[in-house]
Amino acid sequence: MTERVPPRPTDAELSILRVLWRRGPSTVRDVHEELSQENPTGYTTVLKLLQIMTEKGLVVRDEAQRAHVYDARHSEQKTQRQLLADLANRAFDGSAAKLVMQALSGRKASAAELTAIRELLDKIEGETK
Amino acid sequence: MTERVPPRPTDAELSILRVLWRRGPSTVRDVHEELSQENPTGYTTVLKLLQIMTEKGLVVRDEAQRAHVYDARHSEQKTQRQLLADLANRAFDGSAAKLVMQALSGRKASAAELTAIRELLDKIEGETK
DNA sequence: TTGACATTACGAAGTCCTTCGTATATCTTC
DNA sequence: GAAGATATACGAAGGACTTCGTAATGTCAA
Numbered sequence: 001m002t003e004r005v006p007p008r009p010t011d012a013e014l015s016i017l018r019v020l021w022r023r024g025p026s027t028v029r030d031v032h033e034e035l036s037q038e039n040p041t042g043y044t045t046v047l048k049l050l051q052i053m054t055e056k057g058l059v060v061r062d063e064a065q066r067a068h069v070y071d072a073r074h075s076e077q078k079t080q081r082q083l084l085a086d087l088a089n090r091a092f093d094g095s096a097a098k099l100v101m102q103a104l105s106g107r108k109a110s111a112a113e114l115t116a117i118r119e120l121l122d123k124i125e126g127e128t129k
Numbered sequence: 130m131t132e133r134v135p136p137r138p139t140d141a142e143l144s145i146l147r148v149l150w151r152r153g154p155s156t157v158r159d160v161h162e163e164l165s166q167e168n169p170t171g172y173t174t175v176l177k178l179l180q181i182m183t184e185k186g187l188v189v190r191d192e193a194q195r196a197h198v199y200d201a202r203h204s205e206q207k208t209q210r211q212l213l214a215d216l217a218n219r220a221f222d223g224s225a226a227k228l229v230m231q232a233l234s235g236r237k238a239s240a241a242e243l244t245a246i247r248e249l250l251d252k253i254e255g256e257t258k
Numbered sequence: 259t260t261g262a263c264a265t266t267a268c269g270a271a272g273t274c275c276t277t278c279g280t281a282t283a284t285c286t287t288c
Numbered sequence: 289g290a291a292g293a294t295a296t297a298c299g300a301a302g303g304a305c306t307t308c309g310t311a312a313t314g315t316c317a318a
Binding site for chain 2: 011014015018077079080081083084085087088090091092095096097099100101102103104105106110111113114116117118120121124125
């Protein structure tokens with residue numbers, strides 16, 4: 001059996017992934033401290049989540065040292081794209097374009113951001129041609 | 130107590146909402162038949178879900194007839210925007226622009242769709258000005 | 259009215275998510 | 289090597305999600 005695609009991370013799992021993406025490989029202690037600043041959590045709670053995430057394949061664990069070091073298995077980009085594809089399938093008839101249009105309509109996007117998006121569009125159209 | 134914002138629909142709940150958005154007000158039988166074509170489900174399972182969704186405020190129920198008639202409480206658009214805002218908060222630092230860029234990078238968008246997006250950008254920028 | 263049928267109500271089971279308390283193992287320092 | 293600090297492992301509890309079986313209720317026709 002080959003490795004399967006990891007499942008969609010839950011809310012608590014995603015908040016841990018965000019810490020790992022920001023910090024890189026980290027111990028439970030590291031993650032716990034960072035996470036507790038915004039949202040106080042028990043140390044063993046974070047540990048348990050990381051253990052489960054290891055089983056699921058969301059993170060990888062280096063057990064070389066006493067304090068195991070965890071890291072996100074997939075990049076932030078890759079995970080984000082998977083989440084978007086998933087949402088598109090579940091709520092937008094699988095259409096990424098519909099999703100984008102709705103996200104843009106939902107206001108809040110600075111002029112600079114709009115420009116950046118426009119440039120991205122240019123780039124995409126350039127490649128497709 | 131005033132009405133609270135309905136919670137994020139689960140996967141099964143969302144698939145029911147999709148049917149309601151497409152069909153409009155429907156009985157359990159209606160929803161069950163439509164839903165079972167793609168994904169066979171028990172009749173009482175659908176009923177139970179609709180009852181829970183009524184409690185949560187995701188749908189409204191008209192009990193005038195013997196066969197209760199259910200309908201989505203919020204429009205497809207409104208729900209989609211809420212889901213997008215939620216995902217932006219959980220995985221994109223709350224930035225809708227980042228989300229859009231990532232969605233666009235994730236390939237798949239026809240030329241026509243790209244044009245439509247571009248026009249939408251024009252419209253937004255026109256209003257903001 | 260009564261029987262057949264359709265519908266809703268109720269409750270329970272199995273799984274997953276989240277949290278935490280306690281036990282066990284390991285390292286450091288003296 | 290023993291004490292204390294620090295880690296991980298284990299298991300359990302409570303709640304949410306999904307599914308379904310069975311009971312109760314309502315409707316209609318003969």
